[in-house]
Amino acid sequence: MFNKDTLQLIIANAMAAAELPSTDTCLAALPESVKLHNLERYQSGRSRFRGTLSTQSLADFSNYVIDRNSTDAQGFINQDAMLCEVFFNLGDETAPGHADDTAVLRLKPTAAYVALQQLAGKKLSQKELAEWMEDWRNNLTAEDSGGDTLSMIQAIAAVRNITIKASAERTSAEGNFHANRSSMDAIEAASQDTLPAKLHFNIVPFEGLGMRVFTLALSVLTGEEKPALKPRWVGEEQQREEIAKEFKTVLTTEVGGSATLLIGTFDANK
Incomplete structure (x- = not known):
């Protein structure tokens, strides 16, 4: 048994x-x-070359892809994430590869572009906006509601010196059978200096891309005891799309014919 x-x-x-x-x-x-058991680690060399280069430098990424000199290199550009991944051994339907030899580029936003995104659409005190303008004054130009250019010293002073003025108008009418009373409160923001209506921010959004001008339209909010300001990024969605298109254009120019580039993402692990 x-x-x-x-x-x-x-x-x-x-x-x-x-x-x-x-x-x-x-x-x-x-x-x-x-x-x-994988015995590759006991060999004098690896069975095949594989690995991933990860970088935020567009120049270094491009040089690496070009130096690899792979005729089958295929790249996929994620425009939303400002990321590009190139596969050197992806293969095709007839001869699929392991897809584990790659280079990944994730563009790093500049400090100025981060500052823009953190500011846009945010409700700010006079002090917060004035200090932001002082920090980035070398990249800023200001204009008033008529389109005339203001000096940054003048624009910053105007933001710091905003005051709220309130006035009230009341009317009353009485008759034999009715009595009407109405009131209207007017609140306006004023400054000793001419307030800027727009700020133009001249910066490079991502390392490796070109200079762009971003416009912030300023609104003064008077609903509270102290005035607040809200900068609106003019044409935000359009500019984001333009930056994404520039990303692909620059990559295509830098990489040249060293890789076939497509818009999208590719998951090699499925």
Whole structure:
């Protein structure tokens, strides 16, 4: 009579010897106790080249792709994430590769572009906006509601010196059968200096791309005891699209014919 372990071994060997279904993928039936070991680390060199270069430098990314000199390199550009991933061994339907030899570029936003995104649409005190303008004054130009250019010293002073003025108008009419009373409160923001209506921010949004002008339209909010200001990024969505298109154009120019570039993402692990 066989013990339990012996019976399990006989059954496992019988299953391993059984004919397997025909598939496009190689299959093998092995006993559960069998383990596979990769001996590559004991070789003098790796079985094949693989790895991932990750960088925020467009120049270094382009040089790496060009130096690899791979005729089958394929790249995918994620415009929303400002990211590009190039596969050097993706292969095709006839001869698929392992897709584990890659280069990844993720453009880094500049400090100025980060500052713009943090500011746009935010409700700010006079002090907060004035200090922001002072920090970036070398990149800013200001204009009033008539389109005339203001000096930054004048624009900053105007923001700091905003005051709220309130006035009230009341009317009253009485007759034999009715009495009407109405009131209207007018609140306006004024400054000793001419307030800027727009700020133009001249910056490079991402390292490797060109200079752009971003316009912030200023609104003064008078609903509270102290005035607040809200800068609106004019044409934000359009400018984001333009930056994404420039990303692809610059990549295509830099990489040249060293890789085929497509818009989108590719998941090689599925």
